[in-house]
Amino acid sequence: MASSSDFALSVPSELESVLRLRTVDYFITRRPWLDLYGVNVRPVAPFGSASRKPYVESALIHQCLPDELLFEVFARMTPYDLGKASCVCRKWRYTIRNPVFWRVACLKAWQLSGVVENYRILQSKYDGSWRKMWLSRPRLRTDGIYVSRNTYIRAGVAEWKITNPVHLVCYFRYMRFFPSGRFLYKNSSQKIKDVVKFMNFRSSKVDSVFGGHYTLSDDKVEAAVLYPGMRPTVLRIRLSVRGTTPGANNRMDLISLVTSGVNNSEASAPEEDILGVVEGWRDDETHNPDVPAVSHKRGMTPFVFVPFDQVETSVFNLPVEKMDYYVPG
């Protein structure tokens, strides 16, 4: 038994498990950790923590299911739900730390950058950690709608006993982004729960939902949408994305909102080109003298992100009487 050589031909019993891996047929080196594969490893709480007592597993899912199958469950969840699941218990948190989940999520969310560029950014800015990229790199969320709630005061008609009536008018800007580089825009006083069903590409003009294109560089969004019609107008929107917590990306601040005229040839260009058409325009530029360039200064409340599953219960559905001011934060 050549104990000093690694190339022993007869295999000691403790290395039996090693032979199950074909690549190891060549070098029978000692790899005792291979026996740990497939074994449920219970995460140990840090020393001194309240939960460092003999671990009695109450959850059936942890008693029955091997780790690979739990992994498969998580593989089918959205990053948002993964973040939630990692707060449920320590075992789930350790399982979800696996970079595979975050790599898939990152490559999908920043697909416009392309795979090669994403890998480059991963190494240069985020230490090779996909999870760090997911939490730190600004992105536009696609699992809901960004809402900007604006109010203004309008004088009403004096009648009967009411001498100086004043109305608080509330209107919303809705933006929904898609990973492909397109987005949908709607400006309406309708509540979000009534609007959400129209925020898709099947909507007709009657629903006054307009589609455009956007680009995201760093945290700056440049978006353009064309209002077709007799006097075609382009709406150029500049926003910056931020979040209330790391990775949340649930706020957008309006930097500028400019409406300008486009001439007929630009208006009839295929939809993809509108952002390309207005790229590089100055803020006061307009290509149709009938439609002056207007940089809007009102109705610039920051956008708040509402995920689809919170649309029905969102505070944005409250009427003006119940909620007159909303501070986005």
Add this chain to the structure above:
Amino acid sequence: MELLCIRQWISGLLPTWLSAWCIKPVGGALVRQEPEYILLALMGSPLKKIMLCSSEKEIFSVEEQVMVQHSVIINNMIEDGSYNHEESKIPLDCVDSKTLKKVIDYCTHHTHHHNDNQEDLEAWDAQFLNVDSNGLYDLLMAANYLEIRNLLDLIYGTIKNMIKGKKIDEIRRIFNIKDHGFTPEEEEQNRKEYPHFY
């Protein structure tokens, strides 16, 4: 006749589209297959039965077509000829009788009713999964072992829905996670950072 001639003769008997591609569904995917097996399948072997033996040594007799269509493992076993119809049974030591019966039930229903419309199938699936947690995890492990793609996707989807859209405390209750394993400081930190999860 040589095997080659037999194949040509059989190919001649099959409808053109089928013989051109020679594909059949296996475990939810479509797999290239030799013409003679297709013809046998079309002609008579749907009634051919195979024996499955559970961990409790109980024997279940199932139509071969049913299991071959759904379970990749069983399909491979039968294809490479290691299964002799007259005498052998397929031992499934990882699956107990109760679960095996359920799995066979699922495969049989989906084979015989695969032309039904989507809602009926989904309603049947929902009813099928109306079991306690123990049963659900046993089904999942059986489906994993037998590699039954559509049953796996179904169960994963169900478990995913138990997590999606629920608050953390609800999730802990559903899965009976009594000890979350976080220190009190960590738990408090989580609640502060992500209040909408709780």
